[in-house]
Structure formats: structure tokens, C-alpha cells
Amino acid sequence: xxxxxxxxxxxxxxxxxxxxxxxxxxxxxxxxxxxxxxxxxxxxxxxxxxxxxxxxxxxxxxxxxxxxxxxxxxxxxxxxxxxxxxxxxxxxxxxxxxxxxxxxxxxxxxxxxxxxxxxxxxxxxxxxxxxxxxxxxxxxxxxxxxxxxxxxxxxxxxxxxxxxxxxxxxxxxxxxxxxxxxxxxxxxxxxxxxxxxxxxxxxxxxxxxxxxxxxxxxxxxxxxxxxxxxxxxxxxxxxxxxxxxxxxxxxxxxxxxxxxxxxxxxxxxxxxxxxxx
Numbered sequence: 001x002x003x004x005x006x007x008x009x010x011x012x013x014x015x016x017x018x019x020x021x022x023x024x025x026x027x028x029x030x031x032x033x034x035x036x037x038x039x040x041x042x043x044x045x046x047x048x049x050x051x052x053x054x055x056x057x058x059x060x061x062x063x064x065x066x067x068x069x070x071x072x073x074x075x076x077x078x079x080x081x082x083x084x085x086x087x088x089x090x091x092x093x094x095x096x097x098x099x100x101x102x103x104x105x106x107x108x109x110x111x112x113x114x115x116x117x118x119x120x121x122x123x124x125x126x127x128x129x130x131x132x133x134x135x136x137x138x139x140x141x142x143x144x145x146x147x148x149x150x151x152x153x154x155x156x157x158x159x160x161x162x163x164x165x166x167x168x169x170x171x172x173x174x175x176x177x178x179x180x181x182x183x184x185x186x187x188x189x190x191x192x193x194x195x196x197x198x199x200x201x202x203x204x205x206x207x208x209x210x211x212x213x214x215x216x217x218x219x220x221x222x223x224x225x226x227x228x229x230x231x232x233x234x235x236x237x238x239x240x241x242x243x244x245x246x247x248x249x250x251x252x253x254x255x256x257x258x259x260x261x262x263x264x265x266x267x268x269x270x271x272x273x274x275x276x277x
Contacts, residue, residue, distance in 0.1 A: 005225040006234060010241035012218035014088075016211045017075075017241075018248050021084040025204040025211075026076040029197055031069065032190045035183040037212030042220075046177025057170045058178055064164070065182025067157040071150070078150050082143015088245045089126045089264070090144060094151020099158045106159065109230045118274030125267030128260060161219075162226050172223035180216055243268055 020026070039046075078087045103109045111119075161179075164170045190197065201208065225234050243265040 002225050002229045002234070005221045005228075009218045009221035009225070011244065012214040012221070014241035014244040014248070016214040016218070017088055017245060018084065018252070019207045019210045020076065021079050022252070023204060023207045025200075025207045026080070027193075027196075027200070028186055028189045029193050029200045030204060030208065031072050032184065032186045033197070033200060033208045034212040034215065035180055035186065037208060038180045038216040039177070039184060041213060042173070042177045042180065042216055045173045046181075047174075049171040049174025050178065053171045053174060057164065057168055057175065060160075060164045060168065060170070061175055061178035062182040062185075064157060064161055064175075064179045065185065067153065067160065068179060068183050069186060071153050071157060074146070074150050074153055078143070078146035081146045084245060084249050086143045087147040087150065088241075088249075090147030091150035091154060092126060092241065094148050095154030095158060098152065098155030099162075102155065102159050103162070103230065106163075111230055114274055115230075118271045121271030121274060122268050123271075125264045125269075125271060128264030128267060161223060165223050165226060172220055172227070176216060176220050176223060 075087075075091070078091070081087070104111070161175070164175060165172055222234060246261040246265050249261070
């Protein structure tokens with residue numbers, strides 16, 4: 001069950017990241033549209049969850065909404081600086097590494113030795129992929145640095161949200177719907193750019209739908225998974241999406257150095273298999 005949730009989340013997450021990179025969609029208006037769509041699509045389950053559980057935890061969701069907005073802006077900038085098959089693996093590798101460390105320190109988790117080895121193998125594979133040469137054959141330092149920065153923010157919101165769901169007993173569906181709604185705090189910035197709303201819809205309507213649907217879906221699946229298994233196991237297991245992005249970066253976006261990326265992808269899969277034990 002846990003592996004299925006994580007696998008579906010990885011596919012959804014990889015898909016919307018590739019859509020953003022492929023189209024170059026970015027900016028406050030684009031983000032606001034994706035959050036608005038997610039808030040509407042998930043409203044029935046979100047409202048039902050809040051009615052059932054109460055709303056005392058909504059301030060935590062507001063903080064998480066701010067972190068999500070920062071994450072999306074940082075990710076967009078990172079994709080403008082480097083290849084998706086560099087930025088994505090480094091971000092997805094740094095985040096789980098820090099998540100494992102802080103889950104042990106802050107949440108008191110005690111994963112078994114096979115889980116720790118699996119996490120280390122996953123992260124090693126991610127780094128192998130991420131440090132493959134790009135943009136002419138040399139490692140592109142800005143892409144690497146921004147990928148690492150995204151990874152740090154991933155670790156922050158992963159620990160924040162996991163603590164809310166695990167220790168706070170907050171319902172994943174209601175909680176993340178509230179997070180998506182909180183991200184609509186971007187509205188004042190969009191009002192100032194309202195002339196760009198219709199052009200953005202006409203130009204990027206498909207990627208708005210993809211991100212608006214798959215981004216909340218992917219994260220809700222992970223929040224459900226962390227209720228069934230430790231964060232220190234779930235966070236690295238999510239990185240099977242790195243394999244998908246690496247293949248797509250080579251086959252679809254024509255990025256360089258496929259051999260090193262594929263070797264890293266195999267290492268990631270071995271690590272995920274260890275986690276599955």
C-alpha cells in the first residue's frame with residue numbers, strides 16, 4: 001500500500017515538473033491559477049475533512065502555504081538556471097537527505113539499518129544523476145546551487161507538514177487543501193497583474209491544469225503515506241521520480257550525458273528496493 005502511494009506520487013510529481021520545464025511557464029499569475037484550480041478541484045474532500053475534524057490547525061496550513069509559494073518560485077528560477085535533469089535530482093536528493101536527518105533528530109524516528117542504507121543509496125544515485133555534465137559538457141554551477149537550495153526548502157516543508165499530520169493528527173486531505181487555499185494569498189500580487197491573467201490562461205492553460213491537479217494529488221498521496229510509514233523511509237522512496245525525469249530529460253528534452261544519468265537511475269531503484277524491505 002505504502003509503495004503504491006509513493007509510486008503514484010512520484011509519477012504525478014515528475015509529470016508536473018516536466019510540464020513546467022518544457023513550457024517555461026512561470027510567474028505569480030501562473031502560480032495563482034494553479035493554486036486556484038487545485039483549491040476548486042479538491043474543495044469537496046477538503047471541506048468535508050475540515051468539517052469532520054475541526055479547523056484549529058489552520059494556522060499551520062497557512063505557514064505551509066507560504067512555504068509552498070516560496071518553493072514554486074524558487075523551483076521556477078532554478079529551472080531557468082539549469083537543466084531539469086540536474087536541478088530536479090539534486091533538489092529531490094538534498095530534500096530527502098535533510099528530511100531523514102531531521103526526522104531522526106526532531107521527530108524521534110529510529111529507522112532500521114536497511115532503511116538507512118536504502119536512503120543513502122537513493123541519495124547517492126540522485127547525486128550521480130544531478131552532477132552529470134550539462135550545457136556543453138561541464139557541470140553548470142548555478143543549476144547545481146539552485147537545485148540544492150530547492151532541496152533545502154523541500155526538507156523544511158516536508159518536516160513541517162509531516163509533523164502536522166503525524167503528531168498533530170491533522171487529516172491529510174483537509175490539511176493540504178487548506179495549504180493550497182492559503183497559497184491564494186498571492187491574490188493581491190495577481191490583482192496588480194490582472195491584465196496578464198487571460199493571456200496566461202490562453203498560453204498555458206494545459207500546464208495550469210496539469211500542475212493544478214497533479215501537484216496537490218502528489219503531495220496528498222505522500223501525506224497519506226507518512227501516516228503508514230516513517231518520514232525517514234517515505235522521503236527517499238519518493239525519488240523514484242528522479243528516474244522518470246532523467247529519462248525524459250534525455251529522450252524528450254534532448255539533454256546530454258544519458259549514460260551517467262541512467263547509471264544513477266539504476267542506483268536510485270536499488271535504494272528504493274532496499275527501502276521496500
